[in-house]
Amino acid sequence: MRVVLAALAAVLVVTGCSAPEPVAQEPRSAPDVLPNGYVSPAVHSPPVAPCPDPGRSLNPAGLTRAQMPTLNRIRNEDKRLIVGLSQTAPLFSRRDLTTGEHTGFEVDVVRRIAQELFGEPLSTSDPRLRLVTMPTGSRLFALDTPKNRAVRERRPELREVPIVDLVIADVSITCERVQTYGLRYSAPYLTANTGLMVRRGDEGVRSPDDLGGREVCSGAQTTNSDQMIEISDRQRAEGKPAVIPVSVSDTSECLMLLQRGLVDAIYTDVLILEGFRQQDPTAVLLDYRSPTAGEAGIAISDEDPDLVRFVNGVLDRMRADGSLAALHTRWFGSVPNREPIPASRYVDP
Amino acid sequence: MVIGRARSAAGVGNRRGWAAARAGALRWFERTERRLVAASAVLAGVAVLLGVLGEVAVRERGALLDDAVARRGASTAAALDVYRALADADATSLNAVVVEAYRVGDERKRYREDLFDATDALRATASLAPEESSARRVRKLLDHLPEYSRLVEAGWGNSALNQPVGTSYLGQASSLAREVLLGEAQELHHEQATALSNAQLAAGRHPWEVYAVGAVLLVLLVLAQIYLARRTRRQLNRGLLLSTALVLAALITLGVSVNLAAGHAADSVDELDGVIAPLAKARNLARIADGDEVRILVFPKVGDVGRLRDGLDALDREITAARTGGGNQQRVDKAATALVSWRTAVAPLLGNQNPPLTYPEMSGLVIGTAQAAHAQRFDEALTDAITWHTADAATSTAAAKGSLADTDLVFAVCVVLALVSLGWGMWPRIREYY
Known part of the structure; x- marks a missing residue:
């Protein structure tokens, strides 16, 4: 009987002395707020039947x-x-x-x-x-x-x-x-090449090839977005780290996403990028230009x-x-x- | 075969045991005084059960009404404030970049007050409605509010420098408000309003289990009365008669009180669902429509005009619903008049204008003093009507609670006295036989 009582007392003492278990906190993180129409990775626009040069107008x-x-x-x-x-x-x-x-x-x-x-x-x-x-x-x-x-x-x-x-x-x-x-x-x-914009501190980037694994923003269903998807596909085929093309419904939203750190670069008309640069002195317009130019x-x-x-x-x-x-x-x-x-x-x- | 025989022997043994016990019990009940003792015990037991069930029923209903008055009403109002403050913040965040320079400060101040009000109301909702579903919605809203605030402030900062990226920030903030914040706030309010109505309806529900036990007790008392009359050749046992009357009084008191409470609770629920809900919805829709107008000016998208037109039509429907639901005529009419003026003022914005309106024409319609005054008057008229009806509904809830006041005490006294009367009636008869 004494043995039983002693064991019981020992259990009670040990239980009483043990530290209370802290309540495990649910791991949480700030929600990402992205614009409507944000697509990652971007989707190629549907193929279009070729037509005679649409830039040839009426005299x-x-x-x-x-x-x-x-x-x-x-x-x-x-x-x-x-x-x-x-x-x-x-x-x-x-x-x-x-x-x-x-x-x-x-x-x-x-x-x-x-x-x-x-x-x-x-x-x-x-x-x-x-x-x-x-x-x-x-x-x-x-x-x-x-x-x-x-x-x-x-x-x-x-x-x-x-x-x-x-x-x-x-x-x-x-x-x-x-x-x-x-x-x-x-x-x-108007004629414009496509250019590349990054945040200050990323000047080491020279071309899309230096942006492997990072997100690059363009307007949805634009030639710029299609070009970036093709660049990404080429990089993957060559076994290099591929860029992640991201598209938004309005190209002007790319600057907001760049400023908020939600994308790493913008790929669009260089004249539009210059407008972005003038709005944000911390954005850097790189010397990179696409080989082809588009007309407006x-x-x-x-x-x-x-x-x-x-x-x-x-x-x-x-x-x-x-x-x-x-x-x-x-x-x-x-x-x-x-x-x-x-x-x-x-x-x- | 041996096992089968043993089982058969055990079965016979059990049957014999039961038969012996039954015969013993019948022998015990052959004596009248023992039957009277058993009957008294059963009657007392059922009476005690009735007392306990009645007390529980009355206290449960009282607690539900207390909860409705003290907690659910407040949490519903707080959840409604969350929605209204956020919808207003959405409109003022955009107004702040299109109004004349001298009005910018006021709009920004109003936006910040809206955010403070929304956070304050969320804090109140969180403490008043800690249930998992509500807590999850409150958490989601609180998670997004800092980002919402950042987007708006960044939008203002850029727009003040005439940088178009400000429009992207404000557009993103407005989408966040409409697609996430207002949706959650609406669900939060819906949950609280439903819980408030359910609590009041539950409080007005009759305690049928108490009535059933009461009916059984009354039947047993009558049977006991008949048995005593046959055995003792006395016409009536006064104790049992009094006990029966007291049980009946307890049941009637309970029924009448719950009936009165149910009536008041139903009045409150009708007012909440039939008048306050459509008025609150109209006020929320009006804030959304106010925001829609500015969106058309700041960053137009296809569908904005249609949504504004539908929103204003929905306002009409909600006002009509509040009127038919029994809304205070004078107050509802005031809101309806303000709505008509508002719709007339912005009508050119809703048609497919050809030629399209110029920017000064549009901005005059959207942020001009006439439009702002009508929208403001509509909001004020609705707030006044909602406040008045909310107070009225709370009065009905309090009246329901009042109807149950002291019912538990009266019920308990009646049942205890019924028990005493039972003893008073049965004890002399039992003693006669001993």
């Missing part, structure tokens, strides 16, 4: 007084030119959110077009030039083309996209857009050939009098090794 020489229905409508009936552009692309077109005033290379180009259309310089508040901000990702639905009208019938939500006469928003000239929207491009007014054109409905010819005429006159080059230097002069303004190409003599 302004073909514009005659008898065939100017759209120009007559704009000048005499509507008495206004409605232009869709971006509000978040520094150097191209940005808007002051408080005053609503637009500034940028494309804004200056469109002001010249409006000036020649109405025959006199227009003040910034002149109602004859209406600058309209396009919903992100849907700007080309704003053109009144047969294909867009059919899509608007199927997707009623697109009816809230305003109808405009032309869209000038660094629209890359591609066959895919011609086929999807039924639009026609002006002659190209003004998008117009394919039902408005007279407007296309008129716009091409204005661009040609701007090329001839040096004003396009002057604007190019004014807005993009800080970009090293920038491509020159492209020459116009026409399908008709």
Whole structure:
């Protein structure tokens, strides 16, 4: 009996002296907050049937007084030119959110077009030039083309996209857009290579090959994103560490992701990257340039050939009098090794 | 074969044992005084059971109503404050970059107050509703709030320098608010409101188990009365009669009290579900619509205009639901009038304008003083109506609790007195036989 009592006492003493077990804390970490449309790894855009050079536009020489229905409508009936552009692309077109005033290379180009259309310089508040901000990702639905009208019938939500006469928003000239929207491009007014941007401290990076295993951001379904996917595939095939292509629905979100440390680099048009660099002094635009360059054109409905010819005429006159080059230097002069303004190409003599 | 025989012998033995016990019990009950003792014991046992069950039933219902008044009501209000503060923060975070310079400070201050209010209300909800599901939602909201705040502040900083990346930050913050924060806040409020309604409905439910035991006791008392009348040739046993009356009184008191409590609780639930819920939903939708308007201005996306149009239509429906649900007419009418003015003011924004509106026209509609005043008036009218009806519902809950006040005491006294009367009635008869 004594033995039992002694054992019991020993157990109680040991139990009483043992330290209480700490409550195990659930391991937790800060949640990642990513924009809608963020895809990692990015997905290649669907293949597009080849088409004749979509950058070959309509010759302004073909514009005659008898065939100017759209120009007559704009000048005499509507008495206004409605232009869709971006509000978040520094150097191209940005808007002051408080005053609503637009500034940028494309804004200056469109002001010249409006000036020649109405025959006199227009003040910034002149109602004859209406600058309209396009919903992100849907700007080309704003053109009144047969294909867009059919899509608007199927997707009623697109009816809230305003109808405009032309869209000038660094629209890359591609066959895919011609086929999807039924639009026609002006002659190209801008050429840009693709460049690479990293954060300060990453200057050791020279090209995508130095970014193996790291995330590189581009706009979804763009040629830049497709190129980065191809670079990643090539690196993998060569047995090198591959970059991780990431895409977002709006390229301007890449800068936010870079600043927040959620991506390691941005791969897009070098002129856009220069706009990013001016917004963030800690972002570094590298010397790397893609071997191929893309062109931008003004998008117009394919039902408005007279407007296309008129716009091409204005661009040609701007090329001839040096004003396009002057604007190019004014807005993009800080970009090293920038491509020159492209020459116009026409399908008709 | 041997085992089978043994089993058979054991079975016969058991049957004989049971038969002997039964015969013994019957022999014991042959004497009247022993039957009376047994009957008294059974009656007393059932009476005690009735007393215990009745007490438990009344106290449970009282506790549910106490909980509804002191905890659930407060946690529901706090969860509603979370949603409203976050929806308001979403609208003001965007307003702060588009209003005239002299209004920027006010908008930023309001945003920061909204975030403080949301955090404060979350703290209150966490302490009042520690259940796992609510705690998980509170944790998720608290996890995201610092990042939300960082995104907005970064957006403001960049926008103040006219850097377009500010728009990306604000757009991301707004998406976070709408897709994560407001969704969680809505679920949190729904859980609390449902728990509040359920608690009140449970408190108003009749304790059928008590009534059943009470009915059994009454039947036994009547049978005992009949038995005594036959055995003692006395017409009525006064003790048993009084005991029966007291049990009946206890049951009636309980039934009437619970019935009254159920009526008041149902009034409160009707007000919560039929009036306060649609008004609260309308107030939340109005904050969302306010944010939608600014989004159209700051970073338009396809579907924004349609969503705003649908949101304003939904406001109409919720106001109508509150009216038909019994909302205070004067207060609901005030909100409806403010809504009509608001919708009229922003109508040009909702149509497919051709030509599209200019930026000054749009900004005038979205952040102009007329629009802001109508939206503000609508919010104030709804807040006033919600506050008034919430107080009214709380009064009904308190009345339900009042209906049960002292019921436990009256019930206990009745049952104890019934027991005493039982003894008073049975003891002299038992003694007569000994």
